[in-house]
Amino acid sequence: MVVKQEEKSVFDREELMTGTDAVAEAVKLVDVDVFAAYPIRPYTGVMDRLARFIANGDLDAEYIVADGEHSQFEIGKHASSVGARAFVGSSGVGWLYAMESIGVTATDRLPLVALVGNRALDDPGAFGVEHNDALLVRDLGWLLCWASTAQEALDTTLIAYRVAEDPKVRMPAAVAMDGGYLTHSQHMVRVPTKEAVRDFLPTYDLGNRRMHPDNPVSIAPQVNEDWVMELRRQNYEAAKRSRKVITSAYEEYNSIFHSDYEDPFIEETNVEDADTVLVGMGSAAVVARSVANEMRREGKKVGFLKIRWYRPYPTDEIRKALSNVSNVGIIERNFAMGAPDDGAITMHDLQSALYDSKNHPRVVDFIAGLGGREISKKEVRKMFEMTADKKSPKVSWIGLRE
């Protein structure tokens, strides 16, 4: 990558990094005060690197190894409530073990940022990617997004802090990425300077809610039916407001770091004039984009739409992008047993977003890549072909051994 002369000041260097290295670098750049840890692959990658930063004197932070994920997330939540910028993370069943804490971090409206290194919910034992872990928080008041490259992992972590801590939002944010495919793959990443990140990300300030000896407050008191509904409405509005905050965060990120995030929420590859579009999240995007470009070169009118932010859901963006498309297929790295039409999770959100739009594209669903099973070029091509074929079933399993 060519770094232009005037860009030099905002970048420190380019380095070969895994997705977890990139996240650790971002955590260092936002100058976290508290890093809570409990080992699980692939979060261990972030732990390793942050431990080294602290040991080398590159970062001054509390590194707290908890006795399990539940405590780890509690540590993050409490740190956040006293005005400390904190980072946590886990994957698969580790993330689930922390679920009680994850739920209340959202209802406490604390802007903690977490990494979910997507991993199958074992049993049976499996490290490979599935998105069910992260998707479990889609309705809990967490902001939720997927990174599909190491660069995006770094950028998105920085942006997640900015959005989460914004006084108009103050919601926790989860940055998800595919275990294995992104977390263990090394690519070149442009690393911003500390100064430039400081310009982008204001100091964390929880305002009147900050728990401090000089500001004694009791967080999460017993309120029962007196206040809960009103609190939910506050949270609901904050989630709505977060769309605008995300948009302006990306605008500023683009202008400071010369990145080219055209739309913060979705990323389109040849979608504009396509008849057939595949939609997906995470690292499958890398293969899907490559195939979409290849098929374009063959003259086929296909495109790929990557969803980056899943909460808040990009309703308008999806409607706009897919309203003139005839066939939409969704690559789902998740499952939803017994759901409507027996489809997986993201189909239902996508269909309901499209329901009120004028043109309904035909929507089919592909359950693929579960438990880390590869989604190869051949399979993406097959999904494009099946999506274009009006006779193909509503839901298909791709890459399954029959």
Place this chain on the structure above:
Amino acid sequence: MMQTQKPHLIRLEVNYRGIFQKTLAYHISGDVVYAAHKEGKTAFSNGRYSDDPQRNGIPCANFAYFSKDLTEEDLEAEASASMDITEAEVVVVLDDTMVKGLEPWGGYGIRPINEKVVKDGVVLIVSNRKPADLIAQMEKKKFPYRIAILPGEASFAGLWYFKDDMTDVRVLGAIAKVAPEIASIDTVANYVASKYKSKEKAAAARKAYEEVKVSTVNAGEGIDWPYPKPILPGWKDFDEGVYVKGVKRGFQMGPRGQNRNPDFKRGTSKTQRPVVRFDLCTKCTLCWYDCPDEVFDPTTDGLYDVNYEYCTGCGRCAEVCPVEDCIVMVDELKFENQDSPYVLYKKDPENYVKWAEDKKGKERLMPSPVTGKGSTVSKVETPKPFKKGVVK
């Protein structure tokens, strides 16, 4: 425009031992990508996700991919959509005991080290042994390929500690020799000099380039190497839920008397194995009791046989054995088979002791008591004489 031609693609595999060589392997697979970038090539690397690099000695692999004409995204789509690769143009082996085979996880059997090498590809091994000795332990191929030996002992260090004995840059120099299409030696040496700010490291890379010895392995050279095809049933072919058949309880005195998991033997984790002088054994039970992998089979005469198929070479038994020289860890490559040492001993005690002392040799590798310092070599003068009648 249709893409008809196969894109230019080089796949490199770095085989290393969990913990001891994790950092080393990451240095190599990362640096080789940087070097290729210097020549304007597209390149990236990844680690095999299902490996256990945080476990002692477990065979693990990193990969790096290079192309002259693909974009990074297209290269990734082409090369690494899956977690393992099936073919490699360059196979790097950081510890020569891995030529005895790899069993990275259960159900796949013990795979030959040269499983993935393609026709005219190259297997580059860090070793002080002769090519013929190594080829004699590798799988017979239907096509010719090359073997390259970079002189040197396997470089081992701890999980956090990186032992900078220049193996990293020496391997880079050797790669430049065997696969100059990845990066030339000048590119490698310049990159090393600037990255490590060290003329010595650059010189080491150049020296390795000169030292590495490349020879051809003809089709049919090597040994037959049967390994099971993993059983991967269709979704209707197994019972609902998931379970695998457990190992039946079973216990008999004597060699191979205990039932162990036939689908995952773990023995390829070892770089050294315990050699037991049964004639010195006091039957204290400590080796049997302490072995973390339950490798010892008790025998009716109170001795403990070793099942080498399951031994991970951790050295615990040698540490706990209270009798000097009774259990000594010996380089795994010195052994031809996994046969029961107890059976050998019972057949001919005198010869067994001679055989054991011969394997042990006079140079003893002793792990350093301080982690990360490698090992020390101590000389043992004369092997203790065989005392007849100690054991009935």
